[in-house]
Amino acid sequence: MATVTPAPATPSSVQRLARRLDGSALYVFTGLAVLYLLLPVAVIVLFSFNDPAGKSNFVWQGFTLKYWLDPLGVPGLPQAVFLSLVIAFVSTIVATALGTLIGLALVRYDFRLQGATNALIFIPMATPEIVLGASLLTMFVSIGGPPFFPLSAVTILIAHIMFNISYVVVTVRARLEGFPRHLEEAAMDLGANEWTTFWKVTFPLILPGIVAAGLLAFSLSIDDFVITNFTAGKTQTFPMFIYAKYRIGIPVQVNVIGTLIFIIAVGTVGVTTLARIRADARARRR
Amino acid sequence: MRVRAEEAGRIPHEGRLPAVANVAVRLVDVVKKFGETVAVDHIDLEVRDGEFFSLLGPSGCGKTTTLRMIGGFEEPTAGLIELQGQDVTWLPPYQRNVNTVFQNYALFPHLTIYENVAFGLRRKGVKEAEIKSRATEMLELVELPGFENRKPNQISGGQAQRVALARALINRPAVLLLDEPLGALDLKLRKQMQVELKRIQKEVGITFVYVTHDQEEAMTMSDRIAVMNRGHYEQLGEPEMLYERPQTRFVAGFLGVSNLIAGRVDATAGGDWATIALDNGVTVRAPRALAEGKTRILLGVRPEKIRLYETHETVPESHNRMPGTIRAASYMGVSTQYQVDVPGNRRLTVFEQNVERATKSELWAPGEVVVVGWQPQHSFVVRDESAEAAAEEATEVAAEPFGE
Numbered sequence: 001m002a003t004v005t006p007a008p009a010t011p012s013s014v015q016r017l018a019r020r021l022d023g024s025a026l027y028v029f030t031g032l033a034v035l036y037l038l039l040p041v042a043v044i045v046l047f048s049f050n051d052p053a054g055k056s057n058f059v060w061q062g063f064t065l066k067y068w069l070d071p072l073g074v075p076g077l078p079q080a081v082f083l084s085l086v087i088a089f090v091s092t093i094v095a096t097a098l099g100t101l102i103g104l105a106l107v108r109y110d111f112r113l114q115g116a117t118n119a120l121i122f123i124p125m126a127t128p129e130i131v132l133g134a135s136l137l138t139m140f141v142s143i144g145g146p147p148f149f150p151l152s153a154v155t156i157l158i159a160h161i162m163f164n165i166s167y168v169v170v171t172v173r174a175r176l177e178g179f180p181r182h183l184e185e186a187a188m189d190l191g192a193n194e195w196t197t198f199w200k201v202t203f204p205l206i207l208p209g210i211v212a213a214g215l216l217a218f219s220l221s222i223d224d225f226v227i228t229n230f231t232a233g234k235t236q237t238f239p240m241f242i243y244a245k246y247r248i249g250i251p252v253q254v255n256v257i258g259t260l261i262f263i264i265a266v267g268t269v270g271v272t273t274l275a276r277i278r279a280d281a282r283a284r285r286r
Numbered sequence: 287m288r289v290r291a292e293e294a295g296r297i298p299h300e301g302r303l304p305a306v307a308n309v310a311v312r313l314v315d316v317v318k319k320f321g322e323t324v325a326v327d328h329i330d331l332e333v334r335d336g337e338f339f340s341l342l343g344p345s346g347c348g349k350t351t352t353l354r355m356i357g358g359f360e361e362p363t364a365g366l367i368e369l370q371g372q373d374v375t376w377l378p379p380y381q382r383n384v385n386t387v388f389q390n391y392a393l394f395p396h397l398t399i400y401e402n403v404a405f406g407l408r409r410k411g412v413k414e415a416e417i418k419s420r421a422t423e424m425l426e427l428v429e430l431p432g433f434e435n436r437k438p439n440q441i442s443g444g445q446a447q448r449v450a451l452a453r454a455l456i457n458r459p460a461v462l463l464l465d466e467p468l469g470a471l472d473l474k475l476r477k478q479m480q481v482e483l484k485r486i487q488k489e490v491g492i493t494f495v496y497v498t499h500d501q502e503e504a505m506t507m508s509d510r511i512a513v514m515n516r517g518h519y520e521q522l523g524e525p526e527m528l529y530e531r532p533q534t535r536f537v538a539g540f541l542g543v544s545n546l547i548a549g550r551v552d553a554t555a556g557g558d559w560a561t562i563a564l565d566n567g568v569t570v571r572a573p574r575a576l577a578e579g580k581t582r583i584l585l586g587v588r589p590e591k592i593r594l595y596e597t598h599e600t601v602p603e604s605h606n607r608m609p610g611t612i613r614a615a616s617y618m619g620v621s622t623q624y625q626v627d628v629p630g631n632r633r634l635t636v637f638e639q640n641v642e643r644a645t646k647s648e649l650w651a652p653g654e655v656v657v658v659g660w661q662p663q664h665s666f667v668v669r670d671e672s673a674e675a676a677a678e679e680a681t682e683v684a685a686e687p688f689g690e
Binding site: 180182183185186187188189190191192193196200201204205 | 357358359378379380384385386388390392393394395396405406409410453454457
């Protein structure tokens with residue numbers, strides 16, 4: 001073991017340089033990381049204003065607003081976007097409702113096979129999508145007959161609700177586990193029965209968790225490709241539309257719609273964050 | 287003034303309230319088990335209409351569980367619970383005419399103070415105008431007017447406590463249950479709220495059932511107290527009764543400080559006094575009524591009831607006495623606390639007001655030989671459970687750790 005010599009009292013020139021870099025290095029690395037995350041999005045937005053010469057939208061040609069003025073002007077695109085939205089909405093609502101109830105049951109009640117249920121909820125999240133998609137296809141075909149076969153929007157919906165439930169349960173459960181039970185006792189003490197207690201106290205307080213779960217479910221549904229591709233049959237969702245177009249050139253409108261989705265998503269997060277900050281500030285001012 | 291003086295000198299006895307008082311809460315042989323653990327062990331209890339009743343005991347004694355069963359948050363394993371004569375044992379909380387002030391206030395964080403207070407009336411479908419006037423009145427009663435539009439996270443702990451009280455009282459329940467409601471407040475605020483609670487209780491005239499582990503708090507506010515230990519109450523009575531005449535070693539130790547010396551009841555025949563031969567060789571007297579029917583006992587006397595005499599002073603003939611040596615003295619301003627060694631290797635705690643002796647030279651010093659004396663009516667008799675148990679069974683019963 002070599003003896004450790006104590007550091008000299010006066011810093012060496014190397015140490016001084018390192019110290020000076022210390023402050024700025026943090027900013028540089030942070031900037032690079034943010035750039036890495038945002039550059040693809042920036043490209044999508046930028047190329048939604050591109051005026052490509054041919055069918056492919058890969059090379060910057062010139063600025064135009066014409067695709068923004070006609071965002072659905074590609075055959076098949078409106079139908080695909082509409083279908084994706086419908087599936088996302090319906091699967092979100094159904095999965096959020098069912099997932100919230102499952103979450104409540106798992107946190108609130110002791111029942112037989114509770115542990116098993118808790119574990120099984122994770123399986124759809126842990127299974128590779130490609131496997132899930134393939135087995136769903138097998139299942140639908142082997143059951144046969146409507147609404148499972150031929151494959152349609154309904155089968156997509158069943159698949160989306162299925163994988164969304166897991167995410168909703170996990171999100172809502174996290175919110176419920178920290179829920180102060182004595183608030184429900186207080187409500188019942190004040191004359192509210194179980195039903196009123198749920199709607200007047202429990203639900204408003206876990207609503208942020210439910211909304212978060214719903215937003216997660218919506219975003220998972222609207223951009224799902226793998227499972228959807230296996231369960232769609234002849235129908236086409238927005239991600240499938242893009243995939244189909246990728247060999248012959250993705251139309252600029254895809255960038256326009258992508259940008260819109262991005263703006264709506266960021267806007268929603270921004271508005272909720274702002275509302276929370278304002279509420280906190282109000283509470284602190286009091 | 288004369289009336290008040292008489293009242294102060296009155297010998298405590300049970301039943302200050304008229305015997306005809308209606309029963310607000312009645313527990314009949316109530317048992318609550320959580321798995322194998324017995325939280326409440328066969329309790330019979332009657333709380334009278336309009337009284338301030340406290341369940342006092344250390345944590346885990348079953349006091350909160352008892353309260354929660356009255357509130358309807360726990361179902362008893364066995365037994366019967368009545369509210370104003372009605373069997374409510376199996377009714378849910380929302381069908382009972384009781385309201386609770388919870389330990390952590392349990393205000394609804396998403397509702398304003400006004401909506402919190404109005405919550406109970408809204409459930410009953412009371413008209414908006416009446417809700418408004420009653421809520422305003424309630425917030426005035428708890429001295430929080432103008433707080434209607436605040437949220438629970440915008441008020442202090444003491445204010446939240448008052449809102450919780452208003453939210454419960456607005457429903458005019460037959461009984462108000464309070465579960466250590468002052469536990470989270472600092473000492474000064476707690477003292478203030480004790481006075482406030484008592485004032486409000488008198489003003490609204492509602493029966494209060496109050497759970498606390500703080501003996502001083504219970505004694506300050508209560509009309510009657512049940513001192514609970516290990517799932518049942520050891521003694522029930524008025525505060526003075528419990529303090530002056532504790533019946534068990536636990537009660538003697540839990541409420542205030544007690545000096546206890548083991549002994550044997552010698553004779554109970556004739557007169558007001560029983561003769562008790564203490565194990566340290568001293569013979570003392572105690573009220574006959576307390577000693578009757580007992581053999582092995584612990585004789586108790588409160589520290590402030592003992593007087594210390596110089597060896598040459600005459601102790602009044604009727605007083606109990608024994609020789610002692612001052613072991614330690616701690617000066618506390620209003621009084622001085624002495625530890626006095628007495629025969630039989632026992633040590634007594636004595637509080638002496640700093641009146642006759644006040645300066646350092648006048649106070650007793652460690653090592654001084656004294657005579658310890660007290661009036662026989664200040665003796666109390668506690669059953670010596672350990673000696674009884676040892677006598678009845680051959681097996682050794684572990685002595686309980688009491689706070690001596």
